[in-house]
Amino acid sequence: MLTHLSIKNYALINDINVSFSEGFTTITGETGAGKSILLGGLALALGKRADLSSLQNDQQKCIIEAEFTVSKYGLHEFFADHDLDYEDETILRREILPSGKSRAFINDSPVTLDILKSLGERLVDVHSQHQTLRLTENDFQLKVVDALANNRERITTYKQELDAYKKLSSELQQLLDFQAGANKEHDYNSFLLKELETVQLKSGIQKELETEQEQLSNVEQIMELLTQGHQLMNGEQVGIAEQVQELKRIFQNLSQYGSTYQNLSERIESVYIELDDIASEIENVEGGVEADPQRLESINGQLQQLYDLQKKHQVSSVEELVEVKSELEKKVDAVENIQSHIHEKQKECSVTEKVLEGMALKIRDARNSVIPQLKSRLQDSLYTLGMPSATFKIEINPAQDFKSNGKDDLSFLFSANKGSSYGELKKVASGGELSRIMLTIKSILAQYEQLPTLMFDEIDTGVSGEISGKMGEIMQEMSKSMQVFSITHLPQVASKGKHQFKVFKSEQDGMDTTQMRQLSEDERIEELAEMLGGKALSDSAMAHARELLKQP
Template structure:
């Protein structure tokens, strides 16, 4: 409930601070006195967009603050979702700066207008004649029916199941799309994979093949040059080996004369040994060489296969080809396993649908039982509101389609006159009739669920006499379970309030400002008398006002 409201520098309101109680609070005042300003300020507090025209004094910021008791509203989860501190006494503040920038706070934490609006919808329901079209929507009609059906647990279970169904159906669509795409490419991928598998590629193979190919293709030159090298080393006449031996013998004979000669002798000895080893290696290499056209052709063909695969896949190494082979293997395997995955998820979907059908059937049973009760109660209230012939024709049927709150189609048809044709509310009900229907529905809802604070904004327009008394009685009934405000021009409703406020204008220092005043009993008698008979208050109007107040 709204505990208090503070408004500073908003439109014609310079500064206003007011506290509210439970029960029914009525707000009266002449047309144009500024009652709509209160609703405008509350609208900003609950998340509506603002502009600079909201500021009275453009040099200062506009501030609107409301203190709410939210203990009965079960809002802890909403606060958790929005990452806000949950406080039983919650403070909402809205600021509009001279620059036009707007800021919003919940318990001093900055929030977006979206977050503010989410909370606002759970705190205050501003109900005016132009908002009665909500009653014509199927969603709202289900909401009312469900308040009476006591199917809350089943509906929550259904919604969880429906959410899971949508997730699984999305997974199924993704799998089917993948299957379609992969199936289209499967034959080609299989061909590419088989080609790579048959090539029996090995990491590092390319370098070895290229080296072997280079050797085989140049074997004659290699043989010739190796033979020359062997001759130069081991020739008996001018061989390097013999010449080196001569040098070695000469040095060995003088090595003992000095350490430096000894070192040179040792070095030549090392060179001689290395030369012998090199000569052996040359001989071995020469012996290994054998022109082999078949092997050359085999290596050339192998290289051609690898080069063709590199060109086809636009890569430059066997390692990259092996990576592609792994990827192709995964795609081919995935295509072949997708059918099993799709079959598995189809079974899951079937199980979920079966469970949803069972829950939907239970919801249907409860709603079917509650629907006549709703119609009877609503028709009874409307009779008291001057609509004695108002009747509803309803039907509730199970459908195949899974809807957001069940599997039913609800038909809620209305006729205001005896023997009249039934039709949809939005087509056959007038604005005044819709307003009374909505009031009746709110009364019924207040018996079965915890509603937010309700503000009735002149929904009594065009009503008088006994019907006005009945409206006042209904508002009083509602106010036993929730906080109710009524902005009204009717003395019958104004008098029924536990408290009454008057909105009025006055000039202060040649500036018009809007005020809100809590009326004393004497003030209320005077105000209600003026509502009955005008500014020139008669004794009979005062007597009538007193009787209304003390009724």
């Protein structure tokens, strides 16, 4: 509930600080005193957009703070979702700077205007004659029916299942769209894949083929060089092997003259062994080298295929071709198996749809069960509010598609007079009738939901004193379970308040400013008497005022 409101430098308000209590509070004051300005200031704290015209003194900033007790509203999740510190006593603050910039805060944490507005809507419901159009909206009408039907948990569970159904439907549509587009590319992708499958693709294959190609292309030069090497190694008298063998013999003879010669002899022995092994290897290699035109042609063909495929797929290595092949395999496989995936997803959708249908049917049954009660309560309440012939025709009809709150269309028709045809509220109900219907509906909702603070702005305009008294009684009854404000010009409503505030103008430093204060018991009698009979405050008006305050 709203516990404190502070407004500084806003329109005609210089500085107002007021505290509020639970129950029913009425706000009165002469026309033009600034009651609408007070609401405008509160609206800024609740997230309404502002401009520089809001400032009384355009050299100073405007600051509006509204403090609420929010423990009953279950807002912990909202604060967590927006990374805000939760406090049972929460302060919404709005600042409008002389530069025109605006800042918003929740418990001193800066927030966007959208977040402030989202929280504000959960804390205060400002209702005026101009806002009764919401009553004509189908979603709001269904909300009323669902409140009586105790459908909250059913609809919460239904929404979770609906989210799952929408996700499955989206996935199914993606598969169908993919199939439609992929079929066009399938043949081409299959051709590309088969083309890659005809080529040996493994890491290092290109390097191996290029090395072998280089060898086969230069076989004559290789053979000539190997022959020269063999002759150099094994030539008689001057061959390297022969020379090292002679060196070996010499140092074997020297080894008997000390360890120095022994070590040299052993090293020469090692060299000789290695040279002998090299000579054998050269001979083996030389014997294996031969021209192979067919193999060279085959290698050239394989390499050309690799080069062509790399160019075709705009890559520069066999490894990248392997990746291309893998992607093509996925695409081809996806198309070839898409029908089974589609069939499986269709089955999932069908199962979920049946579950949703069952949930929607339970919601519909609950709605239908309370419609007679809702009609009766609306008509009985409106009878006491001066609409004795008001009747409703409310019907629930199955809808074609799943909606966020079920699968129903609601027909909510109204007739104000006997013999009149039924029509939609927005077409057949006057502003005053809509106000009384809205008040009645709010009073019914208050019995089933924890509504936010309700602020009625001259909802009683244009009704008689007797009827306004009944409206006041309804608001008084509502205030037993919630905080209710009523800005009113009618003493019959003002007297029903547990607390009464007066908005008035006073002069400060040569300027008219709007003030607000809570009235004492005696001040309330004078205020009510003035509302009844004017500023003269006759004895009869004073007596009538006292009588109004005594009424329960």
